[in-house]
Amino acid sequence: MKLTEIVRESFGTLGLNKMRTGLAALGIIIGIGSVIALISLGAGSQKAIENQIQALGANLLTVMPSNSRQGNVRTAGQNTSLTLDDARAIATNNSITTISQVSPELSRRSQVIAGRNNTNTEIVGVESTYSAIHTMEMTAGNFISERDVSGVAKVAVLGPQAVIDLFGEGANPVGAQIRINKQSFSVIGVTKSKGGSGFNNPDSMIFVPLSTAQKQLFGVDYLSTIAVEAKSKEVMTMAQDEIGYLLLDRHKLSSPTNADFSIMSQNDILNTASQVTGTFTTLLGGIAAISLLVGGIGIMNIMLVTVTERTREIGLRKALGAKKKTIITQFLVESVILTFFGGIIGMAIGVGISFLLAKVLSIPAAISVPSMVLAMGVSGIIGIVFGWYPAQRAAKLQPIEALRFE
C-alpha cells in the first residue's frame, strides 16, 4: 500500500477513536509544552538577571573584604579590612591610571521607622559618586551630595520600594522624617526603580551619607564595598591589577594569595549568575524531558493497547494481503501523527505559557526557535521509537492467531 494512503487511513483510524487519540496525545502535549515553557522560563530569568547586573553600572569593579578565616562570619560585610583611606588611595594614588571614579560604601541592614510603618532594610552609606557609578536616577529630590557627606548630615534618599514600605504607594516623602536606628533623618530624594528583586534589591535600599553611616549610625570606620568605575571596558583587567597591587601594598601583604579583599568585575558577577541560572535552566529542561519521556511511554502504552484491541483487524488485513512492512508502517504512522500533532499543540501551549509566565514574573519572554525545532524533532523521534515496539508486535501477529482472537 502506498504511504500517502496509509497516512490517510491512519488519520481515519485516529479520528474514529477521538477519546483515545486525545488521551494519547495529551502526554506529548504536556511534555512538549512544559519543555518549551520551562526552557523559556530559565532563559528568561537568565536574561532578567543579566539585565539587572548590567543596570548596576558600566565597567564596574567591586572591591570587597574577602571572607576572613577567623570564624563567625555571616557576610562579607562583617569584615573590616577595607577603609575609607583605601578608597581615597585608589582614587588618588599615582600608580592608578585606568579608573575614573571611586565609590566607598558601607551597607548594613537596620530597622527603619516612618510614622507607624516600619521595615527592615539595607542602609547604604555612600558618597556623591555613588549615583554616577551605579547609574542612579532620581524621581524626586536630590541624591546625597558632597556637602551632605562633609557635614555628616542626617539626610536619606529612599529607593522606590522603601517609599512604598514606609509611606505607602504613590506618596512623596521628600521633606518627611524617618527614624533609622532610633535616629531621625530627613528624606531628601527618591531614586528611580531599577526593577530588581530579591535580597540585594537596590529599590528597597535607603541611602545616607557615608560619614553619617560610619560615625552616627553604626560607629565603625571600615567599608563593606568599594565600587570602582574603570575608564573603559578594555582596561578592566588592568584596573583590577592596579587596585589589587595597591591594596596589597597598603595592607602590607606579600602575595595575592593572602589578600584580605577580593576584586570582582561585572563580568565575573555576570558569569557566576549565568552559571547559576544556566544550571537552573538545565534542571528545568531535565524535568521537562522526563515529562516528555513519560508522554512517550504513554503513547507506547496506548499503541500497545491498540494492537491488542485490533488483533482481529490486523489478522484480517494480513489475510487480505497486507505485508509486514505495511502493518509496521501503518502503526508507526499512527504514532508519529499522534506525537507530531501533539507536539504542535504542545508547542502552542508552551509558547502561550511562556508569555504568561514572562508577564506574571516580569521577566523577558525568551522563546528560542532552536528549542522549538528540537522539541518538534524529539516528538517525531518519540513517535518512531515508542511506536516501533507496538508496530513490531502487530506485524508479527500470525493471521490465523489474529483471526481466532476474540
Next chain:
Amino acid sequence: MMIKMKGITKIYAHDGVETVALAGVNLNVEEGEFVAIMGPSGSGKSTLMHILGALDSPTDGQYWLDNQDVSRLNDDDLAEIRNRKIGFVFQAYNLLPRTSALKNVELPMAYAEIDKERRLMRAKELLGLVGLGDRMEHLSNQLSGGQQQRVAIARALTMDPKIVLADEPTGNIASQQAEEIMKILKKLHKDGRTIVMITHEEDIAKWASRVVTIRDGKIVEDRKSGRRLR
C-alpha cells in the same frame, strides 16, 4: 489442477504436548469445482482451511496452489498469494469496523497498489453484483449480518481470485438470508470459479458439487453429487 495436497500434516506443540490436527491429507481440486469440507468440531477441518488459504504452513507435506508450491513460502510471499489468488469469506464476516462497504471492498486492491479510480469502479461493480448497490456508503456496523456477508463476498472477489474459500459462510446468519448467500456462491460457481467451503451443516453442504468429510485429521469420505468416490 487448482489445488493439489500431498501428505499434508499439521502438528501443534503446546507445552510439550503434541496434537496432530492433520495426519497426511491428500486432496485434489480441479478448476471450477464447488467443494464442501465437512466434519465435526476438532476434526481438523479448520486447520485444513487455514493451510488451503495460505494462512498457515503445514508441518509436513506439499501443497500446490494453481501449480505453485506454497508449502514453504515466507510470510510476505504468503501475503501476496492470499492477496492475488484467494478470496476469503469468514463466518464472522470480518469487515473493518465503522468503515464503509465501499472502503471494505477496496481494501485488498489497496494492498495490491491498484490506483484509486480503478478500485472505486471495481468495488462499485462488485457491490452491485451482490445486490448492495444502494448501500455502498453504509458503514459496516449499519448493515445486517446477511448484508455484511455479501460485502465480504464482494471483497473476496475484488482481486479476481482463482479460488474462493468460505469458512462457515452462513454460520452466523438467519436461514432465509443464508439461502441468499448460498445462491450468490452457487452463481459464482456457475460462472466458473473454484469454491471451497467449510461447513458442518448438511443443508449447506448440499449446495456443493462435491463433499469431502474429514475426521481425526484424515479424509474419510469424498463424494461427488451424491456419488461416492472412495
